Amino acid sequence: MVSSSKNHVPGEVGIWVLILGDMVVFGLFFLVFVYYRGFDIELYTQSQKALNQNYGAFNTLLLLASSWFVVMAVESARADHGRRAAKYFGLALLCGSGFSVVKVVEYSEKLAAGLTITSNEFFMYYYIFTGLHFLHVVIGMGVLIFLIVKTRAHTFSRQDMVAVESGASFWHLVDLLWIVLFPLLYLMK
């Protein structure tokens, strides 16, 4: 089913139930955070200083790069270059792995410094929001591996574009959520 590019919804329509649904939930998370922050701005800004902005910024770059690789992968797949698409998906997967390593290092540093999920309200949100996002990253990496296998296959054809676009859309969601999460937790003054 190839529709005109103007009205084309990427991937299968169903994936957008999950993507938009997830965006609504994270949107709610962010509202809750901003609302409770309003009661004790001092605590939030003080706690925020314990976060390492370099880790956060580096991870932002990694995810932005990964999204670009995914765009290139989709372009390649559209042009029927399955193997090239697989390479780009592989690079995106590498970025995702880098993100995970940084995240684990960051968590262990915080825990070693005695900052846990129950330390205060700020760290409650920090661990839960980044934790749930991290879960999305892990799922997304599973999706990328699936897409690598699919696009590498000799049988790959434009018929498989629906799966490629669905998976790519999900990875963009992973990136998008972080783009909001990063300023909210690490930067907001």
Next chain:
Amino acid sequence: MNTKSQLFCAWCGVGFVVLFTLGWWIIASYVPPMSPTLTSTEVAAFYQQNTNAIRFGLMLTMISAALTAPWVAVIAVQLKRIEGEFPVLTYTQLVAGAVGIVVLLLPPLIWTTVAFRPDRDPELMLLMNDFGWLLFIMTFSPAFIQNLVIALAIFSDQGAVPVFPRWLAYFNIWVAILFIPGGLITFFKVGPFAWNGLLAFWLPLIIFFAWFLVMFLALLKTIKAQSHTAQTA
């Protein structure tokens, strides 16, 4: 074709929602949930003031739990149509759903134990009250797995006429993710992730009801389509 039996089982899901809401929410008044910060005296007062309403409401809640048995079974039967001869996901759904009945059945029983002797030592009432709430909200993992295998089964549908629409699979994944905050109530007594919080209680509760509604409509549709196909074939 046992269309009528299947429809009956699907309607049991609706029956559960109605009876559960009536018993647990309206009569026993566990909603809005009491705060985890209540002292033992305050918890004791809750059980001393509405003792018989709590007893009766919890009795209805426990009856409602059993109505999810036919509900889980009719979902299994429809999933089996997809899976055919080796229905592993169907069985997983059935087992996880059966555990779900226990999760709906035991907390009301534990709270009933508190309401059984409202003149008991308040510290013991506090303990049992906590036990009921933790068992009720923290045990999200069977429901989580149940939703995921429903999604996986729908994705695996290769039939010319799919049993369920694919968006229902994505919806189930979304629901599964939303149950996760329930597991966090062990850490908090105040805020959105406490057992009376927005993200650990209200959101999963609303989603829980929405899941029944959406699955019910999808079941009705596919049962009727199955019946129609059987008649014309």
